Amino acid sequence: MAKGTYGAWLSRPSIKGVALQGHFWAKRNPISANWTAGVPTLPWLVWVDGSQLQGFCCAGKWKGRGAYRYSVESTIYLRRESIGRGIGTQLYRALLDDLHQKALHVVIAGIALPNQASVAFHEKLGFHKVARFEQVGWKFNQWIDVGYWQLILDQAMEQMPARERV
Numbered sequence: 001m002a003k004g005t006y007g008a009w010l011s012r013p014s015i016k017g018v019a020l021q022g023h024f025w026a027k028r029n030p031i032s033a034n035w036t037a038g039v040p041t042l043p044w045l046v047w048v049d050g051s052q053l054q055g056f057c058c059a060g061k062w063k064g065r066g067a068y069r070y071s072v073e074s075t076i077y078l079r080r081e082s083i084g085r086g087i088g089t090q091l092y093r094a095l096l097d098d099l100h101q102k103a104l105h106v107v108i109a110g111i112a113l114p115n116q117a118s119v120a121f122h123e124k125l126g127f128h129k130v131a132r133f134e135q136v137g138w139k140f141n142q143w144i145d146v147g148y149w150q151l152i153l154d155q156a157m158e159q160m161p162a163r164e165r166v
Contacts, residue, residue, distance in 0.1 A: 042072065043098045047087050054082040057091035059099055062108055070105040083117075092125055100153045107153060112137055113145045127151045 044058040055078035062071040074095060078088050099107060109127055111118045119129075127149035135143035 042102075043095060045091050045094055045098075047078075047082070047091055054079050054087055055091065057088070057095045059095060059104075059107065062106075070103070071108060072099060072104055072106070073108045073110065075109075088121060089125070096125070096151070096153065105153055107151045109149045109151075111147045111149065112139060113147050119147070119149070122149045122151075125151065126155075 042059045042061075044056060046056045047054045055076065057074070057076040059072040059074050062068050062073050074092075076088055076092055082088075096107065107127075109122050111122065113132070128151075129147055130150050131148040132145055133148075134145050136146050137144040
């Protein structure tokens with residue numbers, strides 16, 4: 001994906017959701033089929049204002065082996081103009097609540113580095129850094145490091161006030 005196509009990629013017709021004005025709704029997405037194969041139905045949450053997709057948050061399996069079936073990897077993407085409006089926090093909290101209800105144990109977030117905004121966002125939600133892999137990704141014509149942050153759901157849900165859960 002070339003630099004500058006983020007908005008076009010995010011609004012591709014293949015990314016669909018059912019939504020009310022300014023709210024989100026969970027819906028399975030055809031592009032998630034390979035990522036979520038072999039695990040309980042995992043959510044794809046989208047946020048739509050009017051007819052404009054503002055962002056999405058989802059979870060997929062962490063590893064293919066059975067020993068890892070209680071761990072998932074999360075992803076969130078927001079349009080640039082949606083950052084700082086609380087949309088990402090609401091989407092992610094809804095995702096975490098759904099994953100906890102499915103009795104999943106750990107959520108892992110991979111962050112292309114450097115990305116201080118994403119690091120701060122995940123740490124605000126209770127994630128903590130557990131690893132950094134050097135030059136494992138290729139993006140914008142350069143090798144990138146990827147950091148991994150994790151959240152143990154039972155501990156996080158105990159600490160999150162009930163009013164903040166969806």
